Amino acid sequence: MTQNKITVDGQYRKYPPLWPRYVIEAIGCAVILYLTNDIVSFNGINERGAAMAKVVLLGLLKPSLAVILDTSSVGLAYMLMETLAIAFLGTIFGLILALPLAFLSSRNVAPRWVNYICLTIISIIRAFPSFMYAIMFVKVVGTGPFAGVLTMSIGSVGMLAKLMIESIEDMNPGIIEALDAAGCSPFEKIRYGIIPQLSSNIVSTVIYRLDINVKNATILGVVGAGGIGASLIHAIGQGNWPNTSAMLLGLIVMVLLLENFSTRIRKKLAMGE
Amino acid sequence: MFDDLLHIFYPREYTLGNGKVVKEKFNPAPYITIAVIIVTVYFINFTGLSLTKLVNRFHFFFEMLGQMFPPRWAFWAEMKKAMWDTIVMSFLGTAFGCLLALPLSFYLSNNFKLPNWYLKGHKAVLSIFRTLPTLIYARLLSIIIGAGTLSGTISIAIFTYTIAVKMMYEQIETIDMGPYEAMESTGATRMQCITCAAFPQVRGFYWSTVLYCFETNVRSAAILGYVGAGGIGVLMNAQLSWRNYDNAGLMVLVLVITVVVIETISREIRKKLIQG
Amino acid sequence: MIKFDHVDKVYANGTKALDDVNLEIEQGEFVAIIGLSGAGKSTLIRTINKMIEVTGGVVSVDGVDVSKLSGKALRRYRRKIGMVFQSFNLVNRTTVINNVLSARVADMGFFRTLFGLYSREDKIKALEALDKVGILDKAYSRADQLSGGQQQRVALARTLAQDPEIILADEPVAALDPVMADVVMSDFQKINRDMNITVLINIHHVDLALQYADRIIGIQAGKIVFDGPTSLYKQDEKANFRKIYGRDIIDDDLMKERK
Numbered sequence: 001m002t003q004n005k006i007t008v009d010g011q012y013r014k015y016p017p018l019w020p021r022y023v024i025e026a027i028g029c030a031v032i033l034y035l036t037n038d039i040v041s042f043n044g045i046n047e048r049g050a051a052m053a054k055v056v057l058l059g060l061l062k063p064s065l066a067v068i069l070d071t072s073s074v075g076l077a078y079m080l081m082e083t084l085a086i087a088f089l090g091t092i093f094g095l096i097l098a099l100p101l102a103f104l105s106s107r108n109v110a111p112r113w114v115n116y117i118c119l120t121i122i123s124i125i126r127a128f129p130s131f132m133y134a135i136m137f138v139k140v141v142g143t144g145p146f147a148g149v150l151t152m153s154i155g156s157v158g159m160l161a162k163l164m165i166e167s168i169e170d171m172n173p174g175i176i177e178a179l180d181a182a183g184c185s186p187f188e189k190i191r192y193g194i195i196p197q198l199s200s201n202i203v204s205t206v207i208y209r210l211d212i213n214v215k216n217a218t219i220l221g222v223v224g225a226g227g228i229g230a231s232l233i234h235a236i237g238q239g240n241w242p243n244t245s246a247m248l249l250g251l252i253v254m255v256l257l258l259e260n261f262s263t264r265i266r267k268k269l270a271m272g273e
Numbered sequence: 274m275f276d277d278l279l280h281i282f283y284p285r286e287y288t289l290g291n292g293k294v295v296k297e298k299f300n301p302a303p304y305i306t307i308a309v310i311i312v313t314v315y316f317i318n319f320t321g322l323s324l325t326k327l328v329n330r331f332h333f334f335f336e337m338l339g340q341m342f343p344p345r346w347a348f349w350a351e352m353k354k355a356m357w358d359t360i361v362m363s364f365l366g367t368a369f370g371c372l373l374a375l376p377l378s379f380y381l382s383n384n385f386k387l388p389n390w391y392l393k394g395h396k397a398v399l400s401i402f403r404t405l406p407t408l409i410y411a412r413l414l415s416i417i418i419g420a421g422t423l424s425g426t427i428s429i430a431i432f433t434y435t436i437a438v439k440m441m442y443e444q445i446e447t448i449d450m451g452p453y454e455a456m457e458s459t460g461a462t463r464m465q466c467i468t469c470a471a472f473p474q475v476r477g478f479y480w481s482t483v484l485y486c487f488e489t490n491v492r493s494a495a496i497l498g499y500v501g502a503g504g505i506g507v508l509m510n511a512q513l514s515w516r517n518y519d520n521a522g523l524m525v526l527v528l529v530i531t532v533v534v535i536e537t538i539s540r541e542i543r544k545k546l547i548q549g
Numbered sequence: 550m551i552k553f554d555h556v557d558k559v560y561a562n563g564t565k566a567l568d569d570v571n572l573e574i575e576q577g578e579f580v581a582i583i584g585l586s587g588a589g590k591s592t593l594i595r596t597i598n599k600m601i602e603v604t605g606g607v608v609s610v611d612g613v614d615v616s617k618l619s620g621k622a623l624r625r626y627r628r629k630i631g632m633v634f635q636s637f638n639l640v641n642r643t644t645v646i647n648n649v650l651s652a653r654v655a656d657m658g659f660f661r662t663l664f665g666l667y668s669r670e671d672k673i674k675a676l677e678a679l680d681k682v683g684i685l686d687k688a689y690s691r692a693d694q695l696s697g698g699q700q701q702r703v704a705l706a707r708t709l710a711q712d713p714e715i716i717l718a719d720e721p722v723a724a725l726d727p728v729m730a731d732v733v734m735s736d737f738q739k740i741n742r743d744m745n746i747t748v749l750i751n752i753h754h755v756d757l758a759l760q761y762a763d764r765i766i767g768i769q770a771g772k773i774v775f776d777g778p779t780s781l782y783k784q785d786e787k788a789n790f791r792k793i794y795g796r797d798i799i800d801d802d803l804m805k806e807r808k
Contacts, residue, residue: 006686008676014689015646015672018665032368035361039422049418056417085316092313127529131496135513140333145320150327199302219408222499226320229408233500236412248405255404451638452651455704458598459711460627461655465662469651473640 059241060248067246076250079228084254086145086220086227087213090152095206098157102164109168126158130216134225145226148217155216156209167201200269211262214255341522348520349527352508356527358422359504362497363490366429371437371483373430378441379467384450396442403435407493411502422503429494433486440482441475448474477546484539491535495528550575550611551597551715551747557605558592558771566592567603568771574764576714577745579738581752581762584793589771590751594717597749598630599623610715628655631708631746635720637700641693645684645703648692649675652711671710678709682736698729705736716740718750722757727804730754734761754804755790759783767793 068076104110105118133154137147176193184192221229228247235243282304284297379385381399383392410428418424452470461469472479498506505524512520551574558567566589574580582590595601596608599615608615610626618626631652639648653671654662661667667675679685682702687695692703701721708716718737722730738761741748752758758765758779765782767775767789774792775782782789790798 008673008680008685011646011676011679011685011688012669012672016689022664032365035365039358039361039365039426052417056413082320085320089313089316089320089322092309123533127533129492129495129525129528129532131499132525136334136337139337140330141326146322146326149320149322215404215406218406219496222408222496232409233412236409236416239416248409252401252404256400259400259404449638449641451634451636452640452648454600455632455634455638455707456651456654458600458627458630458632458717459652459655460624461651462624464659465654465657468662469647469654470640473643473647476642 055239056241059239060245062242063245063249064242065246067243068250074231076246079231079247080250080254082145083217083227083229083251084214086148086152086225087210087217089149090213090217091156091206091210093149093153094156094160094209095202097153098160098164101157102161102168105161105165106168108171108173122158122161125154130155131219131223134220134223138224143224143226147224148220148226151220151225152213152217156213159212160205160209163205164198164202167198167205171197204266204269207262207265211258214258218251337518340518341525343519344522344526345517345519346523348517348523352505352520352524352527355498355505355508356524356531359494359498359506360491360531362422362425362429362502362504363487363494365426366494367433367483367487367490369426369430370433371479371486374434374437374441375479377434378438378445379471381438382442382445384446384448384453384471385463385467396439399435399438402431403439405432407432407490408496408500411497412500415501420501420503425494425497425502425504428497428502429490433490437482437486440485441479444475444478445471481543481546484543488532488536488539492532551749552609553596553606554609555606556596556603556608558589558596558601559604565771567596570606570771570773572766572773572776574747574749576747577741579741579748579750579761579763580766581750581758581764582766582768583752583755583758584768585795586753588768590768591719592771593768594719594749594751597715597717598627598632600632624655628711629714631711631713631716633701633704633708633716633718633721635723637697637704637724639692639700639703639707641691643692644689645679645692645695646672646675646688648703649678649707649710652707655711674712675706675710678706679703681709681740682706696729697725698732701725701729701733702736705733705740709740713746715747715749718748720751720753722804723753730757730804737761754802755798756803769793769795 071077101118101122105115105122107115110118130151134147134151137150141147141150171194175197176189179189179193217227218229218232220227221231222233224230228251232244232247232251235247284299286297287295289295380387381392381395383389407428410431411425414424414428415421418427448471450471452474453466456466456470494504495509496506498504498508499510501507505528509521509524512518512524551572553570553572556567556570557565559565568589570593582593584590592601596603597610597615599618603616610630613626615626640651650667650671653667653675657666676685676688679688682705684695684699684702684706687699687703692700695703701724704721716737721737722733725733734757737748737750740746750758750762759782762779764778765775766773767782769792775789787798790802794802
C-alpha cells in the first residue's frame, strides 16, 4: 500500500470546481445581452409593428386565386417551374463540374499534388459568397434564369465534390484489383468496378443537393437571376399580401413535395435497392 | 453488338444446363438516365440557356473580377460597422434560435411520452416553416418591424430554430433511455431526468449543431441587407449600383476571410466535440 | 413491509404478466426471484416502485397503496426505493461521481439541478457510497472507461447514495462474467446485512440465487409457484426447479461450474 491512501475526504477535495463553467456562461450571457441591446432600438416599432403584423397575417390568410390559376409567365405555375428548372439544371451542371474535380481530389485516384491543386480550387469556389456569383453572372448573361442556373451550378460544386470525395476514398480497392487480375480493360474497370460502388452514393448526394438548391433558388430573384424570388420579394415590398400568400403557398408545397421525394429515394438508396 | 445495346433496356434471360431459365434483375438506371436527359433538354429550352452567349460574354466575369481586385483598402473604414453588424446578426440569431431549440427539441422527441398526433402535428408545422429561407423572413420582418439589424437577427433566429430543433430531436431519439429510467426510479422529475440523464448524452452534438448553424448563418447573412434587414448587404447593394467595384471587392474579400476563419475554427472544435 | 394482494398485470397487447400474485416481504429480507425470461420477474419488481402500473389487486409498501400514488407523492415515495438494472444504465459520457450524484437530484430544486449545484453533503454521500462498493479511486473516471463489473458497482453506489430502504435489482449480473458476478452479489449481500436494506433481485442463475439469497420466489407465467426460505428450496432442488422452469436443470442456468 502506498502512503497516499484514497479517502472520501481526499476525493471530495478533487471535485472539479464549477466556477469556470459559470464564468463562461456569465460571459456568454453578458455578450448576448450587450449585443442585443446594441441591435434593438425601441423607437416606435411596438404599436406600428403590432398593427402591421395583424394586417400581414390577415392578408396571408387570403391567397390570391388569380395568381394560383394564372398559367401565363407571371402566374404561379410558371414561376415555380422556372425555380425548379434553375435548381435542377444547377444540380446537373454542378455534378458535371464536380465529378472530375472530385476524382482528381481523391487520394486513391490521382497523385498528391493534383489532389492539392483540385482541393484548393474547390475551396476557392466554395468560399466565394454565392450571391456574388449571381450578381456577376447577371452581368455576364443578363438578368433571368440563365444567370440563376450558372450561379446554382457553381454554388453546388463545393458540397457535391466534398461528399463525392468521401465516397470515392471509401471505395474498396479489392474489387478493382480483382478486375485487374481478370484482365479487364480500363473501361470495363470503370463500368463494373467503380460505377456500381459509387452510383448510389452519388445519386443520393445529387438528390440532396437538388433539395437544397430548390430552397436556395428563392434568393436568386433578389439580384435578378430568375425564379420566384423576385416576384415574391416584390409582392412583399408592395404589401400585396394575397399575391405573397399565393406564392408562399406554392413554394412551400413544392419544397415539401421535393423534400419528401428526396428523403424517400435516399432512404431506399441507403438500404441498397 | 446491337443486341447487347438492346439488353440495356430489358433483362436478359439465360437457359442453364439443367433447363432452368434465369432472368437478370431489372435495372431501371437506363430509363432514369433517359428521363433526366429529356428533362434537362426541356429545362434548357425553358430557361433560355445558350452556350454561345456564355462563351461570347464570359470575359465579363473576369473583367468584373479585375475591377474588384485589387480592392480599395480605404473603404474598410466605411464598411467595418456593416461587417460587424452582419456577424452580430448571425451570432445573436444563432444564439436565440439554438437557445429556444434546446428545450423544444426534447419536448418534441418521441422518447418522452407525448401523444403521437401532437408530435406529428408540431413537427409538420416546423417543416413548413423550414421550407422558407431566411431571406423571406427578413423581407417580411423588415416590412413589419422596420428595416434594420433587428429584422435580420429575428429572421436568422427563426430559421436557426427550425433547423436546430429538427437536428436535435432526431439525435435525441437515438439516445439510451436507460439512465433516464434509472433517474425516474429515484423519484426525479421529468425536467431533472432530462437535465442529468438525457442532455449529457447529446451535449457534444448540441454544441456542434450551434457551431454549424453559426457557420451557415454567417454565409447567408450577407445577402439579408438586400431586402432591408441590415448588415453588409445594404452597403454591397449601394456600392454595386454605383459601380464602385473596388469597394465591393474589399467587402467580398472580408466576407470570404471571415467565413473561412469561422468555418475552420468551428470545424476543428466540432471534430473534438464529436469525438469527446 | 412489501405486500402484494391478488395482484394482476395484463399488458395492452393482452399478455398476462402477473396472475394473482400474493406476497409479503419483511424489511431487511434478501429475496431472489427466479424463473424463465418472460415469466414476469421484471414486471413484478417494477410494480413496487410503479414504473409499471398494476391492473388488478393492491401493491402496498408500509401500508401505503402504491397504485394510488401519483405526481409529487409518487416521486417522494420512489426516493426510498433504489433500482439496479441489467445494462447498468449509466450516462457513459460523464464521470462516475456525476452518475452517482444523479441519485441526489430528486431532492434538489430547479435551479440547483440546472446548474449542477450539489451540496457538500451530497458529494460526501456519493463518495461514501463509492467507497462502500470499493471503487472510490475511480470517482473521476468516465463511466464508459470502466469494466462491466465496475460499472454495475457504480450503479449500486448510485442506488446507495439515494439512502434507500428497498433495492430492486433487475438481472444485475446477467451481463457480467462469473468472477464479477460473484463480487457484485456479495456487495448486495453486504449492503443487505449491514444496512438492513430489503433487496429484491431478479436473477437467472439459480446457483447465485441459492448462494446469496435468504428467500427464493419462483415465478412461472405470472404465477408464484415457489415461495420459501433458501433452505426449503434446497431440500428438493430438482423438483423445485422443475416446478419453476418446467424442465430439468442445465448448465445455462448456472453461473459457475457446479461442485
